[in-house]
Amino acid sequence: MNLDEELPIICNADRIPALSGMHTLDRIIVDFMKEQQIPGGAFALSYKGKLIYKQGYGKASFEREVQPDSLFRIASVSKTLTAIGILKLVEQEQIKLASTVFGPKGILSNYRRTAKGDRRLHQITVHHLLQHSAGWDRDRVGDAVFWNLDKVVRKKEATAQDTTLRYMMSKKLQFAPGKRHSYSNLGYLVLGKVIEQITGLSYENFMKGLLSQLDIHNMVVGSNSPSYCTKDEVEYYHNPSPNSASFDYSKEFWMPAHSKSVVMDGTAAYGGWVATTSSLVHIYDSLAGYGLQQLLKEKTSRTMLDRPTYEHGPEWYGLGMDVEDNGLSWSHTGAMEGTSCTVMHEKSGLTWALYFNAWSKDMDLNGLVKYAISTVSSLPLRQESINLPHKYLSVISEDQTQGITVMLPLIYLKEHVRLMSEAGYNAQWINCCKWNAENHFNIIWNQDNEHGSFHIMINIKSNRFEETNQRQSENGYFIKHLENYSIADEVYFAIVFKKQPNVVQKVFHHQNPEEHLCRLDKMQEHGFHLVIQSLTSVNGSLVVSSVYEKAELSEKTVSWTAITVDNFLFELNKQIQNNSSLVYVKFFNDGEDPLVSAIWNSKTNNNYWQRNGVSRYGFLYELKLCAVRNRKMDYLSAYVEDGAVNFAAFWPCKTDSTKSSS
Template sequence: MKINIGITFLAFLTTFNLGAQPVQTSQHIAVDQQIIKFMKLWNITGGAVAITKDGKTIYNKGFGYSDQNKTKKAKADDLYRIASVSKPITSIGIMKLLENGQLSLTDKVFGKGNILDQPYYLQVITDHRIYDITIQHLLEHTGGWDRNVPYGDYSHSDPAFFPLLVTSTLSEPNPVGDSTLIKFMLKKGLDNNPGANYSYSNVGYLVLGKVIEKITGMKYAAYIEKAVLKPAGIINIQLGKNLLASRHIRETEYSSTSTTLSCYGDGTRVPWQYGGFNIEAMNAHGGWIASASDLTKLLLSVDGLATSPDILNGTTIKAMTAPGNVNKGYAKGWCVNSKNTWWHTGSMDGTSSFVCRTTDGYTWAFLFNSRGTNSDTFWQEFDRLPWNCLKTMSTAVA
């Protein structure tokens, strides 16, 4: 069964050389052609794709170029920003705390005697509904914030994408920090009662990152490395940096035509993907970089199947992937369906990502260093791409 996001698949275009690595089988060549065609259609410079079946890698390749001047061929192990594919990573970290008895889904987050009781947060709260927000609400995007509600001159209310307004409103330094983004939304108040409505919330996952820090006494990234990545045998997933000059030596370059004022507050205009937003403050909701193969390794570590060892027990995995109380299509850091397939996508200027685990033993990670300008059509096509690649490999897909 395909993920239903209203999909239409285009016929094959003439293939072209984007620097795909050599392959050994006709099925793999056909998969190469589909990926290359998609990249050409959406003017994507580079990408990486990894696919596993029953715990074994059956496809792992880089496509195109890792630099915007098209001088360096992309490699399979290049690192990419993964945007909201970071949310499953945070969810796994939270679920590990639940499994260890350090946290429960019903624990309240804000207020005296609750998890985040620091004056820095509490001093700005005037909407007392905030004190009812629980861990489960944050995991399932039912905390009460609705980013589709306009704020000021903006058509949305996601503070990660108007960082200068956040810092000026709160008289905080630039670039904006993760705690400042949370403080801004606490001061703003809620749009709905906690638990009443589903509304995808980046700030909710930032809060979960702070919950991890408070419970463990560790920095968010250090805890994730210790509790999630190392047990899964992963060493290369790490938090990304804002600027082109600061990127990891194996990290791709990102492409976008949009510019904005720098989040550093110096008045310069910059590409959105390099200093327009502060990705270093997006850590727990969208800040990680990874290779495609490391992401499939992460999926295998929590897939609940017998073909590979898991870092969470079966009960915890079932709780993590159980349909949410409000939106049955979203669990706790994962989109889910009735076929027991789990997935997540990620999107920001210069980035598009898609990971999935199917009930019949497939995992995949598709990572690209740009995204299409026609958002709806692009994501419809992107959603279709992995499934058609599997069909091309003559495999039965649930």
């Protein structure tokens, strides 16, 4: 099956009454699958505990198609199930959240620290393990569940997991238990052992007994055994060239469910379950209190959402799930080779599960679902669409004074600019992002209230820049915004000109960073302040295009040319405290690394609500929310991180607070 072929959408065999507009939701999910090179997926949706839609998309294997009730691996979503199992034992007073796990008084008393082991190992509690706060930090030392200890440990235990735990008793923790969060597969492996120790049953059998209370009987734990066979389970696709623009879903890259390409044996408690989308939706609805049968008491379910003492924002990891909206929404995602998935209960009363049988570079699957649902008129997240002046325009504000274009391919740019101008809009900001070796443009359009004072020129070659700028300045037009980008290793420009009296500018369109930095101080000495600082990578080297304007000597300007996102956020808060306002910001790529170019000025005192690190569909959903509230944007950038397009956007606000995401 070629990527360019139509992915089949399998109709729901159970004939749940159709919702109007669901074909648009299906189309968005299928488009995402094509973009991410994913052959198959499944989706289920409920509202206030009632299943209202389920669907299958694409290929379950080289020969089969996905059905709405196909089984998929759910990877780390398995952790929610393990947490439910532990909390059931707490309800039954067989263990306590404060119970210690290791050492002579621990639940797993046969696991004790060695002379080299950290003394704090015996302080780890069940609660710490559920919260990922036990003290193991995989970012610093790696993820122990994936270590091969054959050459390290001479005496083997009964299973590879037992060998890993015994080995970890001789190691140090990276922080004190309960001090902070650090995601840990190892912690949930231990919780699976706790369940087996307390119940005397295998982890899988105990959990299946618990799930039967919801009449769920088709969930299984995956295995690499040749005898393992679940006829309704999909096969998993390993994409050998995930960054290729085109490819075939070749038969040789499909992995049967029992394939040893991905280790499944021993992963049950932290990543081994196999389930349908509707089963996970049913489980999450049970935690929300819907239905006659509940897995846990309401009080216990609420415990899963409690905010840890070390967390202070609106989002955190509770007990086996990610918590959002200050405890009103909760979810979990999962990813492994051949698998990407999410399940979420949203504060609106909607619950959904979305599974794919291949790795997704863009893992903001909940953002994808929110955006897709927002197009369905009969569902709570619906955002009414306004007729757009042009088909490539993504969002327009409710008062129609601002429009946002997202990831417009270069080949459509000229036509789009012409039609938006004819519709009465001026480009205020242009940003270029190179993705899959092609240039895409993000544009902020404002309603034209100054007829004839703005115009835009695109695809200006570097050798024509000075001539173009000179001709415009002679006619009273000066650069309002400038964006540089590369085509075939040459620098090009998109320029917004505005007719302005009494403006004195100095423009340097092609510099390396060293030349630019040397020029900065000299320009300030002569009373010119930096207002634009666009950077792009050309054939492995950065090119800086800068614009200076004559300003008052009392003004102070601070600029950073190419800093990391984390350093930018630190500097942003610092400049807010110094009463300096952001006057320019661009996120861009230098190779695989996202960097930021930014300028602050002391003359103005505006603050910004900012968002970064959000991928396309989640960003489009947030754009629609802002459009309904007529919240106008000043700056917009797209950049690539870990193979997925991310966005950074800035809206002016009247308070001194900022918001960020990464």
